[in-house]
Amino acid sequence: MNVLVYLVPLALALGGLGLAAFMWAMKTGQFDDLEGAAWRAIADDDLPEEDEKKK
Amino acid sequence: MAETQDLSVFVRHPAEGVAAMDLVVEGVHCGACISTIEKGLGRENGVRGARVNLASKRVTVEWDEGALAPEAILDRLSGLGYPAYPFAARTADSVEAAEEKRLLKCLAVAAFGAMNVMLVSVALWSGAADAEGWATRDFFHWLSALIVLPTVAYAGRPFFDNALRGVRQASLNMDVPITLGVVLALLLSVAQTLQHARAAYFDSAAMLLLFLLAGRFLDSRIRRKTRDVATNLAAIKAEKAIKLIDGGEAVETPIAAVAPGDLVLARAGDRIAVDGVVEDGRSEVDQSLVTGETAAVAVAPGAMVYAGALNLSGALRVRVSHAAAGTLLDEVNALLGKAIEQRSSYVQLADRAARLYAPVVHLTALATFLAWLAMGLSWQPALVIAITVLIITCPCALGLAVPAVQVVAASAMFRHGVMLNSGDALERFADVDAIVFDKTGTLTLPQPALANSAEIAPEDLALAGSLALASKHPLAKAVAAAAGAKNPLAAHEFPGQGVTVFHEGKRLKLGSIAYCKAEAEAAEVAARWPDASLIAFRALERAVVFAIRQALRPDAREVVAGLAREGYAIEMLSGDRLVAVEEIARELAIPHFSAGLKPADKIARLKALRDEGRHVLMVGDGLNDAPALASANVSISPISAAHLTQAQADALFLGDRLAPVADALHLARKAKGLMVGNLWLSAIYNFIAVPIAILGFATPLIAALAMSGSSILVTLNALRARSAGARA
Numbered sequence: 001m002n003v004l005v006y007l008v009p010l011a012l013a014l015g016g017l018g019l020a021a022f023m024w025a026m027k028t029g030q031f032d033d034l035e036g037a038a039w040r041a042i043a044d045d046d047l048p049e050e051d052e053k054k055k
Numbered sequence: 056m057a058e059t060q061d062l063s064v065f066v067r068h069p070a071e072g073v074a075a076m077d078l079v080v081e082g083v084h085c086g087a088c089i090s091t092i093e094k095g096l097g098r099e100n101g102v103r104g105a106r107v108n109l110a111s112k113r114v115t116v117e118w119d120e121g122a123l124a125p126e127a128i129l130d131r132l133s134g135l136g137y138p139a140y141p142f143a144a145r146t147a148d149s150v151e152a153a154e155e156k157r158l159l160k161c162l163a164v165a166a167f168g169a170m171n172v173m174l175v176s177v178a179l180w181s182g183a184a185d186a187e188g189w190a191t192r193d194f195f196h197w198l199s200a201l202i203v204l205p206t207v208a209y210a211g212r213p214f215f216d217n218a219l220r221g222v223r224q225a226s227l228n229m230d231v232p233i234t235l236g237v238v239l240a241l242l243l244s245v246a247q248t249l250q251h252a253r254a255a256y257f258d259s260a261a262m263l264l265l266f267l268l269a270g271r272f273l274d275s276r277i278r279r280k281t282r283d284v285a286t287n288l289a290a291i292k293a294e295k296a297i298k299l300i301d302g303g304e305a306v307e308t309p310i311a312a313v314a315p316g317d318l319v320l321a322r323a324g325d326r327i328a329v330d331g332v333v334e335d336g337r338s339e340v341d342q343s344l345v346t347g348e349t350a351a352v353a354v355a356p357g358a359m360v361y362a363g364a365l366n367l368s369g370a371l372r373v374r375v376s377h378a379a380a381g382t383l384l385d386e387v388n389a390l391l392g393k394a395i396e397q398r399s400s401y402v403q404l405a406d407r408a409a410r411l412y413a414p415v416v417h418l419t420a421l422a423t424f425l426a427w428l429a430m431g432l433s434w435q436p437a438l439v440i441a442i443t444v445l446i447i448t449c450p451c452a453l454g455l456a457v458p459a460v461q462v463v464a465a466s467a468m469f470r471h472g473v474m475l476n477s478g479d480a481l482e483r484f485a486d487v488d489a490i491v492f493d494k495t496g497t498l499t500l501p502q503p504a505l506a507n508s509a510e511i512a513p514e515d516l517a518l519a520g521s522l523a524l525a526s527k528h529p530l531a532k533a534v535a536a537a538a539g540a541k542n543p544l545a546a547h548e549f550p551g552q553g554v555t556v557f558h559e560g561k562r563l564k565l566g567s568i569a570y571c572k573a574e575a576e577a578a579e580v581a582a583r584w585p586d587a588s589l590i591a592f593r594a595l596e597r598a599v600v601f602a603i604r605q606a607l608r609p610d611a612r613e614v615v616a617g618l619a620r621e622g623y624a625i626e627m628l629s630g631d632r633l634v635a636v637e638e639i640a641r642e643l644a645i646p647h648f649s650a651g652l653k654p655a656d657k658i659a660r661l662k663a664l665r666d667e668g669r670h671v672l673m674v675g676d677g678l679n680d681a682p683a684l685a686s687a688n689v690s691i692s693p694i695s696a697a698h699l700t701q702a703q704a705d706a707l708f709l710g711d712r713l714a715p716v717a718d719a720l721h722l723a724r725k726a727k728g729l730m731v732g733n734l735w736l737s738a739i740y741n742f743i744a745v746p747i748a749i750l751g752f753a754t755p756l757i758a759a760l761a762m763s764g765s766s767i768l769v770t771l772n773a774l775r776a777r778s779a780g781a782r783a
Contacts, residue, residue, distance in 0.1 A: 008198060012171060019167040026159065036109030039086025 061298075062125040064312040065141035073103065075117045076125050078139040079290040080132065083112050088137070095135045096128065111283050114139065142290035143311060148282060155275045161210040162268040168206025169261040172199050176258040180756045189251050196248040199257035204241065210264050211237060213271065229409040229454050232416060236449025237263060243442045252439075256446055259758045263451045266766040270458045274478075277465045281474040285707065288694060296328040297321075299372065310362075313375055321371045323550060324527030327364045330384050331373040333357065338369035338551075341529065344697065345678045346383065347495045347630030347652075349586065349605060359383070361678060363697050365529055368551040383654075387681055387699070390654050394686035403479045404727075405457040408734050412450060420444045423749045436751075444748040447758050448741055452765035456733035459773035464726035467777055471718040472709040473691070480705035482730070483689035484723030486670040490618060490716075491661065491687065493675035494629035494639055498615075499605035500711060501676075501695045503529060505537035506587055507580065507602040515599050518558075519592040522546055522565045526554045530590040531565065533603045564593040573598035586635030604635075607642065614713040615643045618720070624669065628657050630679050657683040674716055676700055691716060726776050733769045740765040 025031065067075045080092070089107045092114060096105035101122025106115045116128050125141070132139040175195050211234070218230035237260045244255040297320040298308040305320060310328055313319065318334065321327045327340065339351040344363040351367055354360060360373060361383060424441035428434060465475050475481065492498050508516065520538020523531040525546035531554070544563075546556035553566010564570065568577040571591035580589060580600040587602035608614075619625050627648040629636045636650035649660065661683055664671050673680070673687035676696035684690035684703040692704035701707060708715035744761050747753050 004194075011174060012202070015167055015171050019163060022163050023160065026156070026163075031159075033108040033110045036086075036089060036107060039089055039109065043086055043090050 061306045061308045061312065062129070062141055064309060065143055066125055068120070069117070072120045073117055074120045074125070075115060076128065076141055077143075078114045078116065078129070078132070078141050079287045080107070080112055080114050080137045080139045081291065082137055083107060083109060083114075091135055092132065092137060096131060099123065099127070099131055102128075112287060140290040141309070142286060148279075148286065151275070151279060151282075155272070155279055158213060158268060158272045158275055161213060162265070162272050164206055165210035165261065165265040165268050168202055168210065169258075169265045172202045172206075172258045172261050175199050175202075176755070176759070192253070193248060193251055196244070196255045196257070199255060200245060200248060203257040203261050207237060207241060207260055207264060210268060214264075214267070227406070227410050227413050229405050229450060232409065232413045232448075232450050233263070233267065233454055235417075236445055239442050240446045240449070243439065243446070247439070254755050256443075256755050256758060258755065259446060259449075259762060262759060262763055263449060266451055266763070267454050270455045270462070270770075273462045274458045277462050277469075278475075278478070281465065281469055284469075285474055285694075288709075315375050317375045319373045319375055321360075321366045321373055322527070323366055323368055323370060324529060324532070325366055326362075327360050327366055327371070327373065328362055329373060329375045330359075330361050331375040332359055333371050334374045335372040336370050338371050339367040341365040341367055343495045343605065343631070344501060344676070344695075347493060347677050347679060349495060349588070349631050349635055351588070363678065367528060367530075370550075383679065387654055387678055390658060390682035391685055391699075391703070394658055394682045403457070404482050404730055404734070405454075408453060408456075409450070412453060416445065416448045416450075419448070419745065419749070426749075427751075440748070440751045443751070443753045443758070444745060447744050447748040447753050447761065449762070450737065451762045452737035452740055452769045453734065455766055455769050455773075456737055457730050459770050460726050460729045460733060460776055463773050463776040464722055464729075468706075468719055468722050471722065472712075472715040473719045473722075474707045474709070475705070476707065477705050480689055481723050481726050483670070483705065484672070484719055485727030487623070487672040487689060487720060487723075489624040489626065489664055489669040490672045490674065491626045491628055491664070491683075492615075492645075493673075493677060493680050493683075494627055494631055494636055495605060496676040496695065497674050497693060498611050498627070498639060498643065498713070499607055501693075502606075503533045503588070503603045504606035505533055505601055506584055506604045506606070508537055511599055511601070515592060515594070515597070518563065518594065519565055519599065519601070522554055522556060522558075522563055522592070525556070526565070528590075530588055530601075530603045534565070534590065534592075534601055561594050564591075566591065568600070571598055573600055576600045586632070586638045607639070608711055608713045610712045610714050612643055614717050615645065618717055619644070623720075626660075626664075628652050628660055628683070630677070654679045654682050658686050661686050672720070691719060722776070729773060729776050733772055736769055736772060737765055740768075 030037070062076070065076050069075050082088070083092070089109060092107050093105045096102050096116060101119045103117040103119060108114070118128070129139050129141070175198050179192065179195055214230045214233050214237070217228065218234040221228040221231050240256040240260045244257050247255050295307050296310055296313050298306050298313060299318040299320055300306055313329055319329050319331065323338065333354050333356050335356060337355050339353050340360055341349070341351050342361065342364045343349045344365070345361045354371070360371070420441045423444050424437050427437035427440055461478065461481055464481055468475060516538045517540065520535045520540030521542055521544050523535035523538070524540050524543035526548055544556045544558055546554040548554045549566070549570070553564055553570040555562065555564045568574060568589055568591050571593040573591035573593060576598050577589050577591060577600045580602050584602035584604060587604040590601050590603060592599045592601065615625060625645055625647070627636065627640055627645050629648070629650050630652055631650060633650040636648055640648040649656070652660070657680070661671055661673065665688070670688045673684050673690040674692070675684055675690070676693050678697045678699060681697070681700045681703045684692065684700060690704045691706045691708060692700055694707050694709050696704070706719060708719070740761065747757065
């Protein structure tokens with residue numbers, strides 16, 4: 001049963017980490033636009049030269 | 056006329072030296088649009104950044120203060136192919152957005168608490184603690200308390216606040232028994248743990264809050280979604296006024312920035328954007344959207360004109376004013392106050408259930424306590440059993456029964472083009488048994504259309520249409536629209552009379568009857584279309600008279616007939632002339648109608664109907680309908696309605712068709728049925744669970760299972776509001 005001494009705090013800490021991550025995501029506005037985020041992931045904005053060529 | 060624009064009212068200042076503006080953008084629907092807009096605006100000098108929100112179809116732009124004018128951003132966006140419209144968020148919206156965020160935070164905390172306490176509880180239920188003896192069990196109970204007590208203290212606040220408010224106002228709402236149940240469950244559990252007892256109910260309290268918060272959060276989210284769409288639509292159709300700054304310079308200004316005392320120019324063919332007194336100029340105005348009256352009214356300096364009126368012939372300068380005594384606006388405002396006062400306050404279904412439920416449950420708990428005492432049990436175990444009764448009857452399913460249906464039904468209505476303004480409108484829609492329609496703009500479309508096209512030769516119509524394009528007169532616009540004309544003739548306009556051109560060797564004229572000398576033909580057409588406005592076209596010897604009238608909504612006939620078949624009493628109350636009203640009533644087969652009504656007359660009629668015991672749905676759009684909408688049991692307006700009217704309506708419907716009104720009624724009936732069904736489901740749950748608790752057999756496992764089970768059952772039942780189509 002001594003295993004509980006560190007397993008229980010560990011479980012709570014992991015859960016708390018998830019909660020903190022959620023709160024942080026909400027505070028930084030990551031749930032404001034649920035549809036746009038899906039498109040931004042596939043946007044090629046890391047390829048600027050490609051963009052210029054098209055113009 | 057090229058006016059400069061002034062958008063300064065929409066500009067925010069989030070930081071020193073930074074200006075920002077929120078815009079509604081049309082036509083954004085994919086990732087390509089996002090990068091086009093963000094990069095396109097980013098290339099502009101001085102722009103610090105642009106952020107597209109695809110879900111709400113909005114863009115937020117930030118730029119260095121003074122580096123560029125806000126108008127340039129609008130130009131740039133329309134250059135990119137995305138027409139944009141600035142909007143200012145209402146304070147009420149941001150308050151509700153904050154409330155929604157708070158609910159989401161509470162939900163997250165409750166989910167965290169419930170998940171972790173279950174980790175411990177499942178071990179307890181499986182008997183782990185029995186094997187280990189009371190030390191381990193106590194340790195697990197204290198662990199649960201450590202998790203649940205802070206969770207409830209944080210996540211339960213929306214309920215506690217609401218319950219406190221209810222108690223202060225001496226009215227029982229559903230949150231009172233919920234709060235009582237949760238608080239008692241926790242107190243009892245702590246006391247039990249202190250005494251090394253077997254049963255603690257920490258997990259039940261956490262689960263209960265989780266379920267209820269999920270329901271509330273979804274409810275508030277669907278309401279915000281409909282409101283966002285309404286705000287976007289309002290921004291897109293936002294009218295602008297042409298403000299005359301001293302010296303006569305004309306500046307196009309959003310209405311929000313026009314203040315009483317300003318001088319505003321209303322050109323011929325424009326809708327007047329403000330309420331005010333005519334300072335200068337003579338014209339005729341069509342006030343049909345304001346008063347329902349379709350005949351034009353002549354105005355001269357000193358006359359009062361209202362926002363929404365159509366300026367027909369000459370330019371007017373209007374001094375913006377508050378509602379002055381004796382004007383229509385003043386009358387409407389006064390009546391509105393009275394109507395809201397008189398409105399029988401509707402008690403929501405959930406609150407009615409709570410009023411019935413709470414005393415019964417609390418008395419049952421008391422009776423349990425006394426009965427066990429009488430049977431010789433000492434007071435402590437008797438109290439524990441009594442509190443278990445309260446915990447197990449804590450109205451989890453009851454609290455979800457109504458909101459769950461509301462969420463599903465509101466989103467189903469949204470798909471049918473109906474946006475609900477108020478939460479309890481759904482229940483009131485379901486009770487309706489009489490429908491009162493306004494005529495102009497409600498049964499008919501807001502724009503006038505050509506009525507006698509069948510009697511006019513196509514070549515005349517085509518020629519008249521091309522000529523009509525040269526004029527800004529609304530009747531001419533209707534002719535041009537009917538002809539589908541695309542190529543304007545280079546015509547000369549005589550304001551207030553008509554347009555003329557010399558075309559292929561003929562002199563063509565389009566204008567008033569007198570201008571085209573078409574009195575004989577006009578008399579004939581007027582006899583056939585008594586409610587129409589006339590406009591004449593002359594080519595040499597031949598004269599044609601067009602009858603322009605407000606066209607019925609395309610499906611008005613079927614919808615009204617359908618509603619009458621379903622047993623709704625249908626009535627039409629209009630401010631228009633009797634001839635015009637009679638015509639429409641005959642066409643739609645509406646037996647009861649009244650014409651020439653003032654706003655007070657409409658209210659009186661509605662009151663008479665309500666005194667007969669009827670539940671009245673008022674459908675109207677004009678400024679004069681606002682008091683009637685407020686005094687009806689429930690009301691709905693087309694999205695084209697006057698601002699004041701929209702604010703009073705319980706729901707808005709989109710588009711040219713009338714069908715959403717019928718759909719709203721069907722969906723609401725279906726939803727009400729499901730709500731009542733849900734309330735019965737939770738009552739049945741209590742019939743089963745309460746005897747178990749009274750007899751003292753309710754273990755924490757039974758409590759958790761029963762509460763979650765009933766909540767899930769109620770939620771699944773609510774989902775049926777979605778799958779059932781509009782036709783109930």
